[in-house]
Amino acid sequence: MDEQLLIRSAQKGDLDSFNSLVLAYQEIIFNTALRILGDDELAADATQEAFISAFRNITSFRGGSFRAWLSRTVTNACYDELRRKKRRPTTPLEPTNDEDEEIESPHWLADPELSPEKVFEQAELEHAIQHCLDSLPIDYRSVVVLADIQGLDYNEVAISLRKPLGTIKSRLARARLRLQECLQDFWELLPAAFRLENKSSP
Amino acid sequence: MRQNPSFRDVEKLSAYLDQQLSSSDRARLEARLGSEPSLWEILTDMRQARTLMKKTPVQRVPHNFYLTPKMVGIRPPLPRSVPVFRFASITAAIVLFFTFAVNFLNPIAAAPSLAAVPYGKGGGCESTVPGNCGDNTQNFQPGTGYGGGPQETATSPAITAMSIAPQTPGTTTPEPTPQPGLRSMEQPTEAASILPTAEPVMGKPAGEKSEIQPLFSGLQIALITLFLIFGAIALIIRRITITKWQKRQ
Numbered sequence: 006m007d008e009q010l011l012i013r014s015a016q017k018g019d020l021d022s023f024n025s026l027v028l029a030y031q032e033i034i035f036n037t038a039l040r041i042l043g044d045d046e047l048a049a050d051a052t053q054e055a056f057i058s059a060f061r062n063i064t065s066f067r068g069g070s071f072r073a074w075l076s077r078t079v080t081n082a083c084y085d086e087l088r089r090k091k092r093r094p095t096t097p098l099e100p101t102n103d104e105d106e107e108i109e110s111p112h113w114l115a116d117p118e119l120s121p122e123k124v125f126e127q128a129e130l131e132h133a134i135q136h137c138l139d140s141l142p143i144d145y146r147s148v149v150v151l152a153d154i155q156g157l158d159y160n161e162v163a164i165s166l167r168k169p170l171g172t173i174k175s176r177l178a179r180a181r182l183r184l185q186e187c188l189q190d191f192w193e194l195l196p197a198a199f200r201l202e203n204k205s206s207p
Numbered sequence: 208m209r210q211n212p213s214f215r216d217v218e219k220l221s222a223y224l225d226q227q228l229s230s231s232d233r234a235r236l237e238a239r240l241g242s243e244p245s246l247w248e249i250l251t252d253m254r255q256a257r258t259l260m261k262k263t264p265v266q267r268v269p270h271n272f273y274l275t276p277k278m279v280g281i282r283p284p285l286p287r288s289v290p291v292f293r294f295a296s297i298t299a300a301i302v303l304f305f306t307f308a309v310n311f312l313n314p315i316a317a318a319p320s321l322a323a324v325p326y327g328k329g330g331g332c333e334s335t336v337p338g339n340c341g342d343n344t345q346n347f348q349p350g351t352g353y354g355g356g357p358q359e360t361a362t363s364p365a366i367t368a369m370s371i372a373p374q375t376p377g378t379t380t381p382e383p384t385p386q387p388g389l390r391s392m393e394q395p396t397e398a399a400s401i402l403p404t405a406e407p408v409m410g411k412p413a414g415e416k417s418e419i420q421p422l423f424s425g426l427q428i429a430l431i432t433l434f435l436i437f438g439a440i441a442l443i444i445r446r447i448t449i450t451k452w453q454k455r456q
Binding site (some may be wrong): 018020023024027028031032034035036039040045049052053056057061062125130131134149152153154156158159174175177179180181182184185188 | 214271
């Protein structure tokens, strides 16, 4: 069904239409929240909150990129979660195996179609990226998640974060520099497929 | 080795990666990249970081994030009669409350007005009964009267005579001969005329049955009935509507 049609129906209060949009965008929104928050459960909570907030405020959507508009709601929800987390810090319960050892990547989130090797490689890469993302200030993290991971263009990122285009450009440049420095530490640990290319002249 | 490229240059390199530079800026930057290895190094670093970020594995959602009507607080459209019945029920309850409040406050309001009733002339307490004059009871002396004149001393013997009279069986009760001590029975004196006035303060005589007040007045019963009926109707209609709506959902 046409997205604009679904949006118009949702604006009239049709929950089924909005749920069709939820189905289309839930993966993007959940992954955005996951990369900003770095925690599955918090990300799930933020995603749910974002969709609830989006439905309640969908009449304020005046056209343009619906993805950018949804990204704004999820980044707001993530900021709320982070503020809540700051007020009430908790110790996360890591999933454990039968021998009571911690599992770095919960197996229920792994793609069953991937081979064990691929799963391991992806887990390593994900761990490195998430570690470096977590080391960034939240404002830089949001920009790099939306621009580089979710592939939004500068205008969409600016709409999502309600910041001027210049600020987005500046934050993205700084974030990329910091990320590169951080990822250098993981180079040897990363699988060959993900290692950085040789730094040769053009 | 980097030759101190400015942050402005770094920003341009970042925008260059995302193809966000104008054609003129792009041409200038490409010319510089050929001659400044430090700029090229930064560009390579940023490109690598960007490439790696784009390879971030996409996690599958742990569950669907469908919204339910309860989550978003959608309520079924209630028939117009529901708020009408609800309003009627609440109004009946409020009026009922006021009737109870008036009933409760009435005796309290009436008490000071009774206490303010004047007892007679002569100033001060003229009651012949000891204890009705507050602290002045200590001045009461039987046979001497209190607060009035010497003629009031007859009250006490008169009462005694009244109480004794029924205890003499066989004796016909002739018309009482006027005796100095019973004078008050026939010729009400000032003190006798005062007695009925003082009665409300003393309360009803012990032998007299008090009138039983009903728990609720007719108005209150009607209001309670209205409150219950309207409230029940509103609840039933609301419940039926919600059940039908939930089945449709």
